Amino acid sequence: MMPRWKGKGLQAKANADPMSKIVSQLQSSLIQFETRGLLSSCSVLVEVDAELADLLNRSCFGRPRITAQEDKQWFQLDMEEAFYLCFSLKCLKVIGEDGSIKSNEELWDYFKSKKLVFPVSYKVYSHLRHKNWVVRSGLQYGVDFVAYRHHPALVHSEYAVLALSEGDNDLNGRLRVWSDVHCTVRLCGSVAKTLLTVIVNSNNQGANSPSCLEHYTVEERTITRWNPERSREDQTGPKNGTKKV
Secondary structure: OOOOEOOOOHHHHHHHOOHHHHHHHHHHHHHHOOOEEEEEOOEEEEEEOHHHHHHHHHHOOOEEEOOOOOOOEEEEEEHHHHHHHHHHOOOOEEEOOOOOEOOHHHHHHHHHHHOOOHHHHHHHHHHHHHOOOEEEEOHHHOOOEEEEOOOOOOEOOOEEEEEEEOOOOOOOOOOOOHHHHHHHHHHHHHOOOEEEEEEEEOOOOOOOOHHHHHHOEEEEEEEOOOOHHHHOOOOOOOOOOOOOO
């Protein structure tokens, strides 16, 4: 499926300002101002100024939250987003309810306590982010994430992403039977997205600390509906040397 840009000239605009560059600018800004976030249930709240709010928005981390404090701006980060900034980019510190700065190990344990599949979902999130995809929540489509080629204001998302674990111990319990596959693929097709399953293999490393992530491996698979039209004979013959089946 080709990227669906939302307007003329937006692809050129995206190419001129790649996401990797924007994320690098955000990383530098967060480090420079020694930014700290506040742990709040299943998310992290970050107080920002106008410049940092713009960078967070352009890099697609978190969402602005309106509060009664007109002189302050806040962004709310999901667990995967917050841990990516803390652990992978090393540009954010998170303060717990006790007022202390949480280590990566403490955050890891906390997020696992809130979300049993956090090790798998984070591995998938970070895997896609490292490839410069914009990754947002896929809750409205019944999947874990949706992946954009660039900012959602410029282009529609291309992939609906399911984060799965290798083997029979998949905690998500999805795509177990063909009816699940059929329903999910059909839903993705109705919203013009390709279903991408990212399967995480822990290689028997467990999930006791974030250091296990370097031993995890991932396998990407796209699943699409078979179109019976493709099996019919035509007069043009196969293109680009493709063998007809």
